[in-house]
Amino acid sequence: MSIRVGKAAKAPAFPIAAHKALENNQLRANVRRATTTIRNKRALRVEEMPDWESLRSAGAAIKQHTLAHLDHYLEEFVRNCERAGGKVHWARDADEANSIAINLIRTYTPKDSTAPVEVIKVKTMTSDEIQMNHALEREGIVPIETDLADMIVQLGKDEPSHIVVPALHKNRTEIRDIFRASMAQPELTDQPEDLTAAARKYLRERFLRTKIAVSGANFAIADTGSVCVVESEGNGRMCLTLPEVLITLVGIEKVIPSFGDLEVFLQTLPRSATGERMNPYNSLWTGVTPGDGPQHFHVILLDNGRTKLLEDEMERETLQCIRCAACLNACPVYRETGGHAYGSIYSGPIGAILSPQLQSLEHSRSLPYASTLCGACYEVCPVKINIPEVLIHLRGRVVREDQKTLKGKLGVENIAMQAAATIFRSERRYEASQRLARIGQLAFERKGLLTNLPGMAGGWTATRDLKPIPSHSFRDWWKSRNNTTWSPKSNMSQGGAN
Amino acid sequence: MTAREEILARIQGALHVRASDPANGHGKIERTYTRTTSMNEHETIELFIDRLVDYDTEVIQVASDSEIAGAVAQSMTKAQETALLAPAGFPQEWLPTSIAITLDENLSHVTLDAEKTVITTCEAAVASTGTIFLVHGGTQGRRVITLLPDHHICIVRRSQVYSVLPEALAAVTANATKPITTISGPSATSDIEMVRIRGVHGPRSLTVILVS
Incomplete structure (x- = not known):
């Protein structure tokens, strides 16, 4: 082939x-x-x-x-x-x-x-x-x-x-x-x-x-x-x-x-x-x-x-394309980079889903990420291809395929995401991680903003500042509001339309 | 396995859940868009002229067939053209007597390339897009004769003008397997800095003679 x-x-x-x-x-x-x-x-x-x-x-x-x-x-x-x-x-x-x-x-x-x-x-x-x-x-x-x-x-x-x-x-x-x-x-x-x-x-x-x-x-x-x-x-x-x-x-x-x-x-x-x-x-x-x-x-x-592309109904949508390129003209990413950056003759949002899929995700694997998922492409598409949805689906496929390789499994991103998943699954772990982050971020805080984070997070702070995690979170505030434990029942019994 | 068999087998393998009969499913597609309008003839013609002019098309209105030859002469005089190409068997009474006429009896491409002006009739037209349908053959000519000359004069009857595309398409469906060209204004490009330039490879000017 x-x-x-x-x-x-x-x-x-x-x-x-x-x-x-x-x-x-x-x-x-x-x-x-x-x-x-x-x-x-x-x-x-x-x-x-x-x-x-x-x-x-x-x-x-x-x-x-x-x-x-x-x-x-x-x-x-x-x-x-x-x-x-x-x-x-x-x-x-x-x-x-x-x-x-x-x-x-x-x-x-x-x-x-x-x-x-x-x-x-x-x-x-x-x-x-x-x-x-x-x-x-x-x-x-x-x-x-x-x-x-x-x-x-x-x-x-x-x-x-x-x-x-x-x-x-x-x-x-x-x-x-x-x-x-x-x-x-x-x-x-x-x-x-x-x-x-x-x-x-x-x-x-x-x-x-x-x-x-x-x-x-x-x-x-x-x-x-x-x-x-x-x-x-x-x-x-x-x-x-x-x-x-x-x-x-x-x-x-x-x-x-x-x-x-x-x-x-x-x-x-x-x-x-x-x-x-x-x-x-x-x-x-x-x-x-x-x-x-x-x-x-x-x-x-x-x-x-x-x-x-026919087998999966979401991927099949890609084949509805009539090559009008309205999605290219609407895309905030394409409008900055032009078409050559996509490395494929099919560029822009439709190229970001068509190119990798035609090649069974063997090439153009970075293209599903070349989008802000703003949805402008879907809005202008004359055959209603839900490009953002397909992009997310393809990102999922890329990640799952990467996880199958040793390099992917041991990659920083995969480890960070696995850790995040573990943390988000438990209330106790989530709160503990917040406390830890509050201490950790002190080293990077400048004038109330995080401007220079290390590692992968540095990709974000290289072009924009990040607000630090506040010293008092919503959860802390809620707990200290009054010492009664909130439950749906007690809330309803208080009545009122607040 | 031949390529045909293999591709069809891939398709059949991928589409494991099959919907019912294709013809039935096609008939059930919801078509809530405008397929006919209630525009009267006057409104339709006004719209058609507006769209033609918007595409830089010259429009000459005449009250009857007997005025067609005069309108052709008028358009050609204005464009300083002296010879006219017409499909073989084109009605002679529509051609000005003052102008040299060449009939297309399977003329060679090189001969046709030297022609400046061509006249044909059309099959149907769409007001809302300013589009003319040529179903090639007969007085609508072979495809090549409306392509090489620089100026195309097209006779459109008011009764051939439909308000929207679906109506005109329905009118040509019976001839769907003949060569068909739809023309909306002179050839154009916007490939250089999105500046619209009239006249690239096809005719640089289009004249519509609109006959009552």
């Missing part, structure tokens, strides 16, 4: 990467500006929908229903897609999906061709997940990203930092420098209009000459066998229309039961993702249409760890 989520297996833990990100003021300013803009636009467009909560509930219900019958709907999709002239391939993991794509590209490349084989790509996070570009390049195939932001990331040899706006960490000057270097346009200004026009010109000839395209999918529709791609720039339409061969990579959780279900998601997705009432273009196609668009259409259905 080669389950892979981008470069997550080699990424440093979140706290280490986050520290590095926080030192980059330019990055923080770029991320802050972009997320604030989308957040405000989203709020405006959600506000005008009186039935927003009903749409969220219906979206969640459709996804839950689909996941509970995933085998049924996948098979229905395959039947209808193949009846219309498409061909469906199944991939257990990243390597299998990549080798299917490579074989298809080879099959459709003329044997006598000596020029490097190029493929044009529509923005697909799933292909980043399986590192398809690396796999293609190793085989001498040249992938050309056509989404403006993806192009910026690819030409700048960078990694995506946001699910919807992958280059949001770059400002116009940085983008101009990347374009100047790779497009041979030394005169290019940093005006967004000029940069966009340069991308249009650069890509138009590539759209016209390239014979093979790779896309992702927002929805795979079971009852019609259709695929839907949601986009803004028209690069999607170019890739889905002009080439002779189209290869569409689809995570198995992208299937929805019926064409009619789009009435929910095509309302919630654009408003959540970019704060638009509707994105400029949605493309829907079913298999092959003679005389219109690619005449060879292949779908690769990808598992890559997804089926493992």
Whole structure:
């Protein structure tokens, strides 16, 4: 098995990467500006929908229903897609999906061709997940990203930092420098209009000459066998229309039961993702249409760890995600660090639950902790994924797994937590520990505050002060209030509404 | 075991507690969101125009079919365009006689790329989002002809405009397996500092001729 989520297996833990990100003021300013803009636009467009909560509930219900019958709907999709002239391939993991794509590209490349084989790509996070570009390049195939932001990331040899706006960490000057270097346009200004026009010109000839395209999918529709791609720039339409061969990579959780279900998601997705009432273009196609668009259409259905999330109902919720990234824009942690700190192409709150789970908690284990659990992500989620609840659940799993290892068992955190559990179980031990702490804290008290605690507690006091345990606790006060012992009965008999 | 069998077996193994029949469960999903509205035609059209203009779309209203050709000429003159591409079999009476017409008889991509302006009809439209549905083929054209030219002129009948998305989607369901494109304004990007730029790869301008 080669389950892979981008470069997550080699990424440093979140706290280490986050520290590095926080030192980059330019990055923080770029991320802050972009997320604030989308957040405000989203709020405006959600506000005008009186039935927003009903749409969220219906979206969640459709996804839950689909996941509970995933085998049924996948098979229905395959039947209808193949009846219309498409061909469906199944991939257990990243390597299998990549080798299917490579074989298809080879099959459709003329044997006598000596020029490097190029493929044009529509923005697909799933292909980043399986590192398809690396796999293609190793085989001498040249992938050309056509989404403006993806192009910026690819030409700048960078990694995506946001699910919807992958280059949001770059400002116009940085983008101009990347374009100047790779497009041979030394005169290019940093005006967004000029940069966009340069991308249009650069890509138009590539759209016209390239014979093979790779896309992702927002929805795979079971009852019609259709695929839907949601986009803004028209690069999607170019890739889905002009080439002779189209290869569409689809995570198995992208299937929805019926064409009619789009009435929910095509309302919630654009408003959540970019704060638009509707994105400029949605493309829907079913298999092959003679005389219109690619005449060879292949779908690769990808598992890559997804089926493992189905078993537990709380973990399964993660697969409801429609990749709108509203949770990233809402997250107080993401808004400070940006996406790269997560070490995974899926960043922010959804990345913090999706990345570790896809990899069976073998990698990205620090991500469930990359959250304040404030709940903003859940509030904006258009399919009601209770991300904070899943985060806590995953923290529990990480701890229980750690406790099984000798290192974890003897770790400071585990010993401290075990001790705390013992103390909190007994009133006598709790009070004794309070007395002990009162004496112990004297060494660290400065002007009535604890400012420099030792060991793990130092992590807290490094950035904020802590009030010391008071000399007289509530329990002490209660006991000394009068010497009668309190009981519910005596309290009630006194009556009164105090 | 093939990949298909293995993935299906993993799914079946994970979903050990099975709910009842999928079709039945799908039918029971609660849909309390707005699926139809009580807006009258006038309100719907006003809203549609408002949304189109909000997306930088040019709107020309005409009272009857006989005025379509004049509206096309008006839009093209304003844009200083002189040649028009139309799907094969497009009604001739809607095309201005003063303008050179090219019909799309399976033209090559390179030929189409040189075209500046294209005209089509549509299948349905949504007022609340300013969206036009093209069900490709016939007078709505192949997908490529509304993609390569820079200016798309689309004829929308008032009777084709629905107030909300679920109504329009229901109207195209019978044609769900044909290629469908929904268009909401000209192509756009906000990838650079969230500044909305009109016109990336798709048409940079969109004109709607709204016919009574």
